[in-house]
Amino acid sequence: MIVLHVLAPAAFGGLERVVAALAAGHVATGHEVHVAVVLDPEVTRHPFVETLAGGPVVVHELRPPPRAYRRERRAIVDLCRALSPDVVHTHGYRADVVDAPAARRLGIPTVTTVHGFTGGDWRNRLYEALQVRAFRQFDAVVAVSRPLAAQLALRGVPRERLRTVLNAWLPGPPPLPREEACRVLGVPASGRRIGFVGRLTREKGPDVFLEACGRLADATVALSVIGDGRERAELVLLAVARGLAERLTWHGVVPDAARLLRAFDVLAISSRTEGTPMLAFEAMAAGVPLVAAAVGGVPDIVTAEEAILVPPENPDRLAAALDDALHDPGRARRRADAARRRLDAQFAAGPWLAAYEALYRLAMAGRM
Numbered sequence: 001m002i003v004l005h006v007l008a009p010a011a012f013g014g015l016e017r018v019v020a021a022l023a024a025g026h027v028a029t030g031h032e033v034h035v036a037v038v039l040d041p042e043v044t045r046h047p048f049v050e051t052l053a054g055g056p057v058v059v060h061e062l063r064p065p066p067r068a069y070r071r072e073r074r075a076i077v078d079l080c081r082a083l084s085p086d087v088v089h090t091h092g093y094r095a096d097v098v099d100a101p102a103a104r105r106l107g108i109p110t111v112t113t114v115h116g117f118t119g120g121d122w123r124n125r126l127y128e129a130l131q132v133r134a135f136r137q138f139d140a141v142v143a144v145s146r147p148l149a150a151q152l153a154l155r156g157v158p159r160e161r162l163r164t165v166l167n168a169w170l171p172g173p174p175p176l177p178r179e180e181a182c183r184v185l186g187v188p189a190s191g192r193r194i195g196f197v198g199r200l201t202r203e204k205g206p207d208v209f210l211e212a213c214g215r216l217a218d219a220t221v222a223l224s225v226i227g228d229g230r231e232r233a234e235l236v237l238l239a240v241a242r243g244l245a246e247r248l249t250w251h252g253v254v255p256d257a258a259r260l261l262r263a264f265d266v267l268a269i270s271s272r273t274e275g276t277p278m279l280a281f282e283a284m285a286a287g288v289p290l291v292a293a294a295v296g297g298v299p300d301i302v303t304a305e306e307a308i309l310v311p312p313e314n315p316d317r318l319a320a321a322l323d324d325a326l327h328d329p330g331r332a333r334r335r336a337d338a339a340r341r342r343l344d345a346q347f348a349a350g351p352w353l354a355a356y357e358a359l360y361r362l363a364m365a366g367r368m
Contacts, residue, residue, distance in 0.1 A: 006095040007037065008092055010199070014278040016048045024052075024170070025170055036060045037062065072098055087108065089360075092115070093131040097131055100112065109364050110137075114141060117273060118273065132155050136156060145164070145166065149164040167347075167352070168281075168347045168351070169348070175258070175287075177262060185224065185226075194213065195223075195263065196209045196227070197226040197227055198226075201230060203273045204271050208312075209318070212322060225248065227252070266291055267279075267291070268318065271298075272312050273312075284340055290336070294310065301347070
């Protein structure tokens with residue numbers, strides 16, 4: 001098949017990692033895969049594009065002027081006419097709402113993967129409503145977790161076109177040993193360290209993480225935050241107010257952050273909402289103990305045998321779970337080992353890639 005993925009990528013995130021893994025995986029199984037990347041005109045280099053550069057996946061960079069959506073659709077039409085893809089697979093609200101109709105205009109089957117919703121202010125919720133409305137026009141709509149699929153069905157997505165396909169783990173470069181990971185991050189390898197990796201936006205719960213860290217039993221534990229986002233300035237002030245400034249390192253966006261997770265004695269996922277977080281897979285692959293909010297697809301990935309799960313937006317419970325993981329490292333290690341075994345047994349890339357290939361063929365045959 002010829003598959004064209006379309007997205008407007010963020011600097012980093014689970015959506016971007018899923019697209020990269022899908023594209024690379026399907027090329028490896030013999031398909032021709034293209035990725036159309038919609039970028040702001042002033043962006044000269046983008047981390048997602050650099051991830052795919054030089055590989056077998058063909059990347060097409062589109063830079064329409066701001067809000068020039070008709071021009072963007074024309075660019076997608078031109079690209080589809082040049083490539084003649086068998087299916088167009090979109091990711092994210094912009095590609096779903098703006099770009100997918102251009103492919104349908106040419107009679108090309110369209111598939112979307114719903115990676116989750118961020119909520120937030122009225123503007124984000126308006127975009128979300130437009131996206132959900134657009135889902136009804138797709139040949140297939142993929143939810144990355146069972147709760148997300150149920151939510152989409154309640155919001156009017158036709159059940160006969162709705163599928164649940166949990167994300168999978170496609171191994172990348174091996175994680176670095178602790179000492180080297182700490183060197184790259186510029187932090188000491190000695191002592192104990194808790195990590196947070198993700199966008200600094202409300203849905204990822206960085207404020208919940210900081211509130212929890214302010215309540216830890218051991219006030220000497222070092223903290224690392226990898227990532228950036230629009231709420232960083234407010235979070236820096238919150239960290240100061242909670243007495244964390246002296247032991248907290250803000251690393252910003254770090255390339256290949258998944259390779260550095262062994263710098264942490266425990267990784268915290270404090271999200272308010274999730275699809276199926278790729279970060280959890282990365283922690284499992286690195287053998288890093290995981291404490292996570294039980295939201296979205298997280299309980300589909302790990303149980304109490306492999307991680308400590310806590311309610312979302314509950315700093316007290318999160319702090320207690322982090323204390324538990326630090327206080328009993330042997331037990332935390334056993335959970336991490338079990339998580340690694342579960343990753344290998346249940347989230348291998350082969351069945352995941354085959355599920356998407358089968359879905360593409362059903363969409364192409366009009367049999368959804």
